[in-house]
Amino acid sequence: MALVTVAPASADSPGSELKRLEDADETFTSPDGQVTVEQYQGKKGEDDLVYQFWTFDDKHEHGALLNPGEDIDLAGYRAGFRFSRNSQWLVRMQKLGAGYHTLFLYRRTGYQFSPAxxxxxxxxxxxxxxxxxxxxxxxxxxxxxxxxxxxxxxxxxxxxxxxxxxxxxxxxxxxxxxxxxxxxxxxxxxxxxxxxxxxxxxxxxxxxxxxxxxxxxxxxxxxxxxxxxx
The missing domain is CATH 3.10.450 (Nuclear Transport Factor 2; Chain: A,)
Incomplete structure (x- = not known):
């Protein structure tokens, strides 16, 4: 599986070439208000879109990429997210194609989430x-x-x-x-x-x-x- 190469990204922020999805239902905040999940869209080739999902602290000073290395097979669509009530777990609800769907589970450390x-x-x-x-x-x-x-x-x-x-x-x-x-x-x-x-x-x-x-x-x-x- 090829890596996402649509835009450079620093260690703690998306690359400037990525477009943030700004609709209210495309950004998710943890129940404790300390972590936000944002979605960014980029292009791979002429027609394919690929998405990156970033978590940020409440001051938006530090970011972490949730899905490094994913290509259109796993990140070809925007996703939905649900936090657990204690804000320590995050579920990513990911469409994979017409009629196909899967889930990812992440565990929290500070403002970052890693695969659980x-x-x-x-x-x-x-x-x-x-x-x-x-x-x-x-x-x-x-x-x-x-x-x-x-x-x-x-x-x-x-x-x-x-x-x-x-x-x-x-x-x-x-x-x-x-x-x-x-x-x-x-x-x-x-x-x-x-x-x-x-x-x-x-x-x-x-x-x-x-x-x-x-x-x-x-x-x-x-x-x-x-x-x-x-």
Whole structure:
């Protein structure tokens, strides 16, 4: 994967050739008001856009690049961000293409955030899904996760209040709830269709789990089309 070379950037600020996205919904501030995430747009080649995501302290004196080395494969679209309620965790919600979406999780040190997982949180969620018995029922081709159609991992709403709106009383900012989906376009009836299969990531242990009250929901989230009779 080639590195982003659209503009020079100093150690603590974007390059002058990058354009900041200034709409209100494109800048994100931590609940404690001490960190801001800003998005910058640049060009790679004649037609491709690539984005850099920067965090700044509340005085905007020190910046840190959140996604160094990413090309259009991972940073070809602007992103959405959610802070945990204690402002110590940051989730990046990243579109990858039409119908494709993943998540990144970052851990805070001072005003900077660094990756909290060895690879995108969304990819780790798929690893977890394919370790579960439900995936064993899938057709062999469907278990090739790189070929899944419209593969998406989304952040379930509720991180801001520790999922109290879901009736949870979890420790502050410890858990992140994810929702996984893909469809079976073009390969029915061999591939299942998954919409909104849920799992939880524990920021303390780095492990995934499925709470007992998610089991019935997940059973409804997976559809195995009937095989054609010969």
């Amino acid at each position: 997982t060895p690879k995108p949180l969304g990819e780790m969620a798929w690893d977890y899904f394919f370790s579960q018995p439900v995936s064993w029922k899938m057709h062999r081709k469907s278990r090739d996760r790189d070929s899944l159609n419209h593969k998406q991992v989304h952040l379930l709403q509720g991180m801001d209040d520790n999922y109290a709106s879901m009736g949870k009383r979890w420790p502050d900012s410890r858990y992140v709830v994810l929702s996984l989906s893909f469809d079976s376009q073009g390969e029915q009836p061999k591939k299942p269709w998954i919409e909104g299969w849920r799992c939880v990531f524990d920021t303390k242990t780095g492990q995934f789990s499925i709470p007992s009250d998610f089991v019935d929901h997940n059973a409804q989230a997976v559809e195995f089309p009937q095989r054609r009779r010969r």
